Amino acid sequence: MAASEDTVAPSRLDFDAVVVGGGPSGLVAARELATAGARVALIEENSELGGQYYKRRRGQVLAQYGDYRPDGTSLIAQVRHAGVEVFTNRLVWGTSTDRSLLTTSTTSPDAVRFSARAIVVAAGATEHVVPFPGWQLPGVMTPGHAMHLATTDAVRVGNRVLLAGSGPFLLPVACALLASGTEVAAVVEAGRPLRPSLRAAGSLRHPGMLADLARYLTILAKHRVPIIQGARVHEALAQGNGHLGAVAITHGQVTRTFEVDTLATAFGFRPATELLQLLEVDCTVDATLGVPLPVTDAHGATSVPGVYAVGESRGIAGNKAARVRGWLAAAAIRDRLGLPTPSAQQMRAHLRRSARLDAFATLSSELYAHDRRALLQMPDHTMVCRCESVTAGEIRAAARLGWNDRNSVKGATRAGMGLCQGRECAATVSGLVSACTGEPVGCQPARMPVKPIPVSAAMALEEEIA
Amino acid sequence: MTTTDIVVIGGGILGASTAYQLARAGHRVTVLERGAPNREGSGTTAGNLHIQGIHTRRPGQAVAADNLRFLPLQRTASTLWSQLPDELDADLELTRNGGFMVAETPEQVQELHQKFDLETQLGLTCEIVSGDEARRRMPALSETVIAAEWCAEDGYANPLLVTPAYLGAARRYGAQVEAFSPVTGIEHDGGAYVVRSGHREWSAGVVIDTAGPWIADVAALAGIRLDMSPVAIQMHITTRMPLGTLTCLVQHIGAGMSVKQVGAGNILIGGGWPAEAFRAHGRSRVATDSISGNLHQAAAVLPLLRDLRLLRTWAGPLAATPDEMPVIGEVPSSPGFFVAGGTYAFTLAPLWGLVLRDLVEGNSPLEPVADLGVDRLVLDAVAHQR
Ligand SMILES: Cc1cc2nc3c(=O)[nH]c(=O)nc-3n(C[C@H](O)[C@H](O)[C@H](O)COP(=O)(O)OP(=O)(O)OC[C@H]3O[C@@H](n4cnc5c(N)ncnc54)[C@H](O)[C@@H]3O)c2cc1C
Numbered sequence: 001m002a003a004s005e006d007t008v009a010p011s012r013l014d015f016d017a018v019v020v021g022g023g024p025s026g027l028v029a030a031r032e033l034a035t036a037g038a039r040v041a042l043i044e045e046n047s048e049l050g051g052q053y054y055k056r057r058r059g060q061v062l063a064q065y066g067d068y069r070p071d072g073t074s075l076i077a078q079v080r081h082a083g084v085e086v087f088t089n090r091l092v093w094g095t096s097t098d099r100s101l102l103t104t105s106t107t108s109p110d111a112v113r114f115s116a117r118a119i120v121v122a123a124g125a126t127e128h129v130v131p132f133p134g135w136q137l138p139g140v141m142t143p144g145h146a147m148h149l150a151t152t153d154a155v156r157v158g159n160r161v162l163l164a165g166s167g168p169f170l171l172p173v174a175c176a177l178l179a180s181g182t183e184v185a186a187v188v189e190a191g192r193p194l195r196p197s198l199r200a201a202g203s204l205r206h207p208g209m210l211a212d213l214a215r216y217l218t219i220l221a222k223h224r225v226p227i228i229q230g231a232r233v234h235e236a237l238a239q240g241n242g243h244l245g246a247v248a249i250t251h252g253q254v255t256r257t258f259e260v261d262t263l264a265t266a267f268g269f270r271p272a273t274e275l276l277q278l279l280e281v282d283c284t285v286d287a288t289l290g291v292p293l294p295v296t297d298a299h300g301a302t303s304v305p306g307v308y309a310v311g312e313s314r315g316i317a318g319n320k321a322a323r324v325r326g327w328l329a330a331a332a333i334r335d336r337l338g339l340p341t342p343s344a345q346q347m348r349a350h351l352r353r354s355a356r357l358d359a360f361a362t363l364s365s366e367l368y369a370h371d372r373r374a375l376l377q378m379p380d381h382t383m384v385c386r387c388e389s390v391t392a393g394e395i396r397a398a399a400r401l402g403w404n405d406r407n408s409v410k411g412a413t414r415a416g417m418g419l420c421q422g423r424e425c426a427a428t429v430s431g432l433v434s435a436c437t438g439e440p441v442g443c444q445p446a447r448m449p450v451k452p453i454p455v456s457a458a459m460a461l462e463e464e465i466a
Numbered sequence: 467m468t469t470t471d472i473v474v475i476g477g478g479i480l481g482a483s484t485a486y487q488l489a490r491a492g493h494r495v496t497v498l499e500r501g502a503p504n505r506e507g508s509g510t511t512a513g514n515l516h517i518q519g520i521h522t523r524r525p526g527q528a529v530a531a532d533n534l535r536f537l538p539l540q541r542t543a544s545t546l547w548s549q550l551p552d553e554l555d556a557d558l559e560l561t562r563n564g565g566f567m568v569a570e571t572p573e574q575v576q577e578l579h580q581k582f583d584l585e586t587q588l589g590l591t592c593e594i595v596s597g598d599e600a601r602r603r604m605p606a607l608s609e610t611v612i613a614a615e616w617c618a619e620d621g622y623a624n625p626l627l628v629t630p631a632y633l634g635a636a637r638r639y640g641a642q643v644e645a646f647s648p649v650t651g652i653e654h655d656g657g658a659y660v661v662r663s664g665h666r667e668w669s670a671g672v673v674i675d676t677a678g679p680w681i682a683d684v685a686a687l688a689g690i691r692l693d694m695s696p697v698a699i700q701m702h703i704t705t706r707m708p709l710g711t712l713t714c715l716v717q718h719i720g721a722g723m724s725v726k727q728v729g730a731g732n733i734l735i736g737g738g739w740p741a742e743a744f745r746a747h748g749r750s751r752v753a754t755d756s757i758s759g760n761l762h763q764a765a766a767v768l769p770l771l772r773d774l775r776l777l778r779t780w781a782g783p784l785a786a787t788p789d790e791m792p793v794i795g796e797v798p799s800s801p802g803f804f805v806a807g808g809t810y811a812f813t814l815a816p817l818w819g820l821v822l823r824d825l826v827e828g829n830s831p832l833e834p835v836a837d838l839g840v841d842r843l844v845l846d847a848v849a850h851q852r
Pocket of ligand 1: 477479480481498499501503504505507508509510513514515516647648649650677679680684699700701782783785807808811812814
């Protein structure tokens with residue numbers, strides 16, 4: 001089914017609404033819009049809909065292990081049934097001043113511009129990795145990747161895994177790894193979420209979430225997996241063969257070493273906002289993450305009329321919030337397009353649920369609060385920008401020169417200029433510069449193309465005019 | 467109020483090279499830069515060292531530049547560039563692999579020959595080769611190239627390194643570099659200029675306006691109206707390729723195009739294609755049509771580009787004069803107020819720094835520049851004469 005979706009002959013397509021990103025929020029937004037009678041395009045870079053959360057199993061794995069997260073399968077089926085025009089294997093790499101989206105097929109370079117009265121950005125999030133010495137070793141990965149391997153691909157991630165970083169996501173990953181037969185040495189959490197506190201008491205208002213937590217903790221206790229709070233990785237060490245062999249963590253004044261062959265680490269997620277930046281919506285800077293965050297109303301409407309941010313692109317709040325946000329944006333767009341809108345009662349219920357989930361996300365980030373400055377004190381020799389081989393020391397030296405700001409440090413060091421366009425290191429560079437200059441955290445602005453594209457795909461923009 | 471000899475306004479390559487020359491000559495120099503240095507024209511430039519006669523029209527340019535007038539300036543600049551890494555004691559990724567300017571039509575070939583004759587008269591060593599010979603030397607060139615002019619002195623320096631190196635060297639000679647200090651007012655109190663940035667003030671006998679695209683705005687603070695307009699043009703860069711993928715700079719006699727491989731391996735594609743409207747604050751936007759236009763042009767001459775990956779695009783601002791020629795000199799009505807800017811300022815920067823030093827000191831400059839003076843651009847003076 002995907003094959004025919006890759007190649008599109010006309011080079012300009014016009015819709016009532018275009019949704020970018022086929023994860024939970026994009027799927028719900030597209031379904032709600034199409035059901036109401038809108039002509040909707042859903043563009044997804046990967047070959048399958050689902051995004052990170054509803055990643056699809058395929059082929060043998062599907063046959064052997066069955067469906068993974070069947071609610072995703074049914075959501076995707078609803079989207080198709082509703083008549084959404086689905087464009088998979090298609091990357092939105094830029095925008096034009098007329099607000100059309102510039103896209104290319106990821107399988108055979110072409111150029112198709114999408115224009116619409118409403119654009120819904122549901123581009124998801126990236127895992128927030130903070131470098132430490134040895135993070136480039138084979139055997140070090142993100143929890144999201146470990147999760148993907150253990151669940152979607154149903155493969156063993158390693159023999160003995162250490163999970164480290166921060167955030168509620170580490171616990172389900174630990175459980176998924178245990179379920180796949182991998183030994184989990186420990187969960188190393190930088191915050192102290194599991195101590196009784198006034199804040200923790202706030203979570204009593206979110207019983208569903210508490211039940212999840214209790215379930216994870218029970219599984220970890222059953223497998224005798226310790227959760228070490230207030231600790232962080234300070235170095236990953238290689239074995240003779242160059243592969244990860246051990247991980248040293250700092251816990252207060254104490255250093256402990258775990259012999260493991262895999263380390264899965266990240267400090268939660270960062271919203272993907274490149275496209276929103278290119279559409280020039282007003283953003284604020286998330287000072288802890290060093291990334292721009294779109295300013296939106298409760299429906300996800302941005303400062304640019306007709307442009308909406310949903311899901312994690314609107315700010316990190318998880319899969320449940322993503323679905324509600326998709327629904328709310330669709331409701332506003334239906335109104336905008338003059339299509340039937342949901343009942344006032346449904347609207348209120350979704351707004352309430354969305355507010356509650358946002359409150360929970362805030363509470364959770366408070367619960368998991370940790371000293372981010374300590375994370376940025378990695379030794380000077382730590383590689384920060386892997387694409388361009390720039391170390392923390394080089395970034396600090398440029399920042400201390402006295403005349404550089406966040407953006408000129410990029411120019412002076414090349415940090416963030418490589419293949420990943422700073423997706424991996426930009427937030428760390430922002431934090432390092434801010435720590436050196438005492439200035440508020442800035443951001444690396446998005447540039448076109450959002451991801452590298454074939455030169456021939458950019459050239460195809462003109463063949464279309466001719 | 468801080469008293470100094472010279473205030474340089476603008477921390478691009480012109481301000482930096484001028485500050486360096488003046489500080490080295492023993493003057494007390496303060497550079498005032500609105501933001502971080504090297505973020506505007508000088509940090510976004512293609513960084514080509516254009517030594518052979520230039521292609522006279524950017525895409526969309528109304529008036530052709532007088533490329534004959536440029537030649538002696540380029541030749542002197544070429545010599546100065548060769549000495550620059552030693553002089554500044556810095557790695558500038560200076561590469562002098564030479565450059566081709568290609569022709570695809572008989573008319574263009576004729577234009578190449580005319581250019582070549584002028585260059586030869588002025589003592590520049592160039593060479594015109596057939597398409598086949600050009601392809602023998604650089605197999606990446608397409609079959610459509612029927613002749614090319616070769617200049618061994620053409621080259622490239624990494625713009626991200628040059629201006630900071632100049633500023634660092636200026637600082638070693640005692641210059642003050644004040645970043646994040648936008649000039650907000652300029653007054654003349656009879657004896658000296660008082661230059662203000664917010665609540666800070668500097669008093670100096672000499673002010674040098676090297677504010678690039680904002681050159682007229684800064685001059686206006688001193689009551690001088692200049693006929694200059696900022697424009698934005700754009701650049702494109704591919705992902706890294708093995709070194710040697712392209713061996714030299716490639717330009718086109720009839721179209722806006724400059725392509726080369728830089729030290730990190732990326733291939734940089736430019737040619738002065740217009741970006742969206744110039745923005746005084748923040749980056750101008752890249753124009754979609756110019757992306758495809760520039761890439762088509764470049765890939766016609768270098769077909770291998772089609773198979774590469776486009777990594778990034780950006781727009782950079784440029785100060786344009788109505789006659790497309792550089793401007794350099796003292797404002798006649800405002801003694802002690804100097805201006806320098808205009809086209810090809812990257813290539814000419816080492817020269818302009820020396821020339822400004824000479825002009826400030828009242829000496830005759832290394833290259834005569836009287837015809838490139840400010841008079842032709844001063845709007846009020848033009849009005850007074852009438
Ligand atoms: C995309 C592009 C490609 C180019 N390619 C080439 C090339 O290949 N070869 C070549 O020779 N030339 C090239 N040029 C031209 C050349 O790079 C520029 O002309 C040159 O860098 C300009 O240097 P500058 O110092 O005059 O101005 P800029 O580098 O623009 O510096 C001006 C500075 O003044 C500051 N400023 C402005 N207002 C104020 C104020 N009120 N107070 C204090 N500071 C202020 C600005 O912040 C800025 O830093 C190119 C230009 C562009 C944009």
